[in-house]
Amino acid sequence: MRLVIARCTVDYAGRLSAHLPSAQRLIMVKADGSVSIHADDRAYKPLNWMSPPCSLKEDGDTWTVVNKAGEKLIITIEEKLHDSSHELGVDPGLVKDGVEAHLQELLADRITTLGDGWTLVRREYPTAIGPVDILCKDADGATVAVEIKRRGEIDGVEQLTRYLELLNRDPLLAPVKGIFAAQEIKPQAKVLATDRGIGCVVLDYDALRGVEDDKLKLF
Structure with a gap:
């Protein structure tokens, strides 16, 4: 440089x-x-x-x-x-701290990212087969289970499907809808989720953190 x-x-x-x-x-x-x-x-x-x-x-x-x-x-x-x-050498690149737990925390704090009027019920909602990342209510008061991944693949959809089957047995929660949220969702995972009536949301990590777009703009 x-x-x-x-x-x-x-x-x-x-x-x-x-x-x-x-x-x-x-x-x-x-x-x-x-x-x-x-x-x-x-x-x-x-x-x-x-x-x-x-x-x-x-x-x-x-x-x-x-x-x-x-x-x-x-x-x-x-x-x-x-x-x-100055010779700076090869840069290793930015290592983001957007692990799934942090994405979960950010989305829970900004649950209206999923829609106006949405409210958080609980993070890490316990079930017999493991905790659901986020349980929330949509604007109509319907229960929604959210599974969060950094990279959304078929196994994540399968995991959410199992949670939904279990949650929908609870008369106090049913009917429970599902949302598969990730920074990137593979096409095959999106097809499977859609086929099972599960919504897909691509998360913008920087937007959740409130960080402005740093792309250069002319003038």
């Missing part, structure tokens, strides 16, 4: 045009070829950038970054204050 702090102007020419007037900024050039320009605010969001694949050509104090669509980012350096390169 190359880090340059400089007083510069930046011009973008592509589907539209934009201009950043002269100011001190951080220019970040990553090993993947991306180039981004940062101010000393806006948290992680750059003022402007060019995503890879792209090429960088330095002609004196003028840098021209071009992507595969022919869009250009032209950086004119007026005064260079710092220029350094």
